[in-house]
Amino acid sequence: MAKDHVKIVARNRKARFAYHIEDTLEAGLVLLGPEVKSLREGRANLADGYVVFKRGEAWLQNVHISPYPFAAHHQHLDPLRPRKLLLHRREIDRLAGKVQERGLSLVPLSLYFRDGKAKVELGLARGKKRYDKRETLKRRTEEREIRRRYKIR
Numbered sequence: 001m002a003k004d005h006v007k008i009v010a011r012n013r014k015a016r017f018a019y020h021i022e023d024t025l026e027a028g029l030v031l032l033g034p035e036v037k038s039l040r041e042g043r044a045n046l047a048d049g050y051v052v053f054k055r056g057e058a059w060l061q062n063v064h065i066s067p068y069p070f071a072a073h074h075q076h077l078d079p080l081r082p083r084k085l086l087l088h089r090r091e092i093d094r095l096a097g098k099v100q101e102r103g104l105s106l107v108p109l110s111l112y113f114r115d116g117k118a119k120v121e122l123g124l125a126r127g128k129k130r131y132d133k134r135e136t137l138k139r140r141t142e143e144r145e146i147r148r149r150y151k152i153r
Helices: 013-018 033-040 089-102 130-152
Strands: 006-011 019-029 050-054 057-061 083-086 105-114 117-127
Touching: 013 019, 013 105, 013 117, 013 130, 019 105, 033 105, 050 089, 057 089, 089 105, 089 117
Parallel strands: none
Antiparallel strands: 006 105, 019 083, 019 117, 050 057, 050 105, 057 083, 105 117
16 A cells, blocks of 8 residues: 655644644645645645635635745735635535534644645634633643653653
């Protein structure tokens, strides 16, 4: 079995801090040529991204892909424009139902190339409360302290 070649372009570190991730899935992206070139240079930001469902389609909103400086055309494009996600119909229906009924959000966790095709890892997420975030920070600091102590020995 051939091993997939994966090149990570961007990660959404804020998402794992702000949400409890209940499930993850991979989706393709509909992009224009200059956007692909810009992604290959690693010029993307997922921090405020989310997914909306319109007319039976999934759209990635608020993900910033910087304009490619050497593009001859498509240069007037909005870096934050909505981008269509490529998912199977039953996946879209299942996710739209969960987002509507249970108050979950669908957020991008990472953007990468798998075998030359742009993909986005989506997380079905439930927002953390303020005390959950404090707990996460506290646990992270404790782990850092423990690692530092072992390093000193």
